[in-house]
């Protein structure tokens with residue numbers, strides 16, 4: 110459910126016409142709905158309310174905008190971060206350091222040091238090597254780092270290969286069969302407090318069974334560790350719950366997910382930790398774009414829009430579907446290809462798709478663009494970095510400026526020896 114609806118024949122974000130926003134900001138522009146974000150944050154929390162002890166760390170990578178993080182901090186969310194940059198954003202947004210989880214397979218020495226100094230709540234270690242390095246850093250600073258060991262359960266999440274993370278051929282975590290001995294060795298190191306296990310098998314998960322299998326395996330491992338006298342008080346079950354992108358998509362709801370977790374893990378006697386990203390932010394944002402022109406094609410017309418793969422990379426990277434809708438639909442439809450202006454064929458949003466009739470100068474939106482949208486934007490083809498707006502009822506604010514190509518150009522210089 111979201112708050113992007115037609116009112117008087119015109120698409121609104123909550124009570125604000127998208128046309129009114131883009132008149133001031135220009136296009137392309139991402140627009141987020143505060144009410145939708147808040148609703149999703151609450152629905153997800155509510156879905157876990159049967160569990161005795163829960164910690165929710167929003168996956169910052171899905172939408173790191175400062176205003177989005179502030180909203181989620183106010184909703185009592187912590188953060189799952191994967192770089193020092195994300196960590197600093199979470200802290201700047203008002204999240205408490207102890208509510209931050211630091212994930213990622215390649216945390217550098219400098220990042221581990223900064224995170225120990227900041228008092229980050231949990232490090233999700235992806236290897237024994239990382240644990241040894243972190244132990245040395247923490248001990249030298251006279252601190253103890255709380256850690257979970259990320260385990261690769263060798264379970265296929267049945268999602269797109271590029272966002273699958275729980276198979277043994279994926280780079281993430283330690284092999285399931287080695288996890289117990291690694292956990293035991295790390296537990297003996299000064300500077301570390303091994304407090305749990307972590308798992309994340311993939312993103313845009315549309316079938317709960319692989320997650321259930323992975324969680325069952327993690328439960329077995331937890332029991333084995335406890336049987337050896339090791340402490341396991343926290344179990345991080347990751348993120349990954351998918352969202353509908355297309356009319357008719359049937360996805361498990363947060364309530365379905367919560368019920369499955371309660372069935373498998375409700376009796377574990379551990380604090381359960383979650384790292385949702387897309388399910389919170391996905392449907393909370395749209396990308397507004399203007400039609401540059403409609404040009405004739407061999408089969409279908411090409412609708413050339415002013416948004417491109419640098420603004421919304423998902424279709425080019427994962428063949429992802431984003432619904433397209435005219436901001437002022439006439440009620441008539443046509444079959445067309447929707448493409449951006451970038452000079453490669455991967456800059457394609459849709460082929461042979463039935464869409465609202467649009468013409469030069471019309472506005473349209475790509476829906477479900479709140480997750481992995483602006484955060485993956487870049488400046489390819491020397492295009493601007495796309496701005497972001499948040500709407501709240503009948504008011505709206507720019508929450509990220511457009512970064513012009515001129516600003517990016519100003520950060521470059523020609524060495525004198527070239528002239």
Ligand code: LLP
Nearest residue numbers: 168309312313348349350384385386387481
């Ligand atoms: N936790 C960990 C350790 C992760 O690697 C991820 C996502 C999440 C949590 C959050 O997953 P979510 O709840 O958002 O599914 N760019 C891709 C998605 C990449 C996901 C990376 N990891 C896309 O646009 O589909």
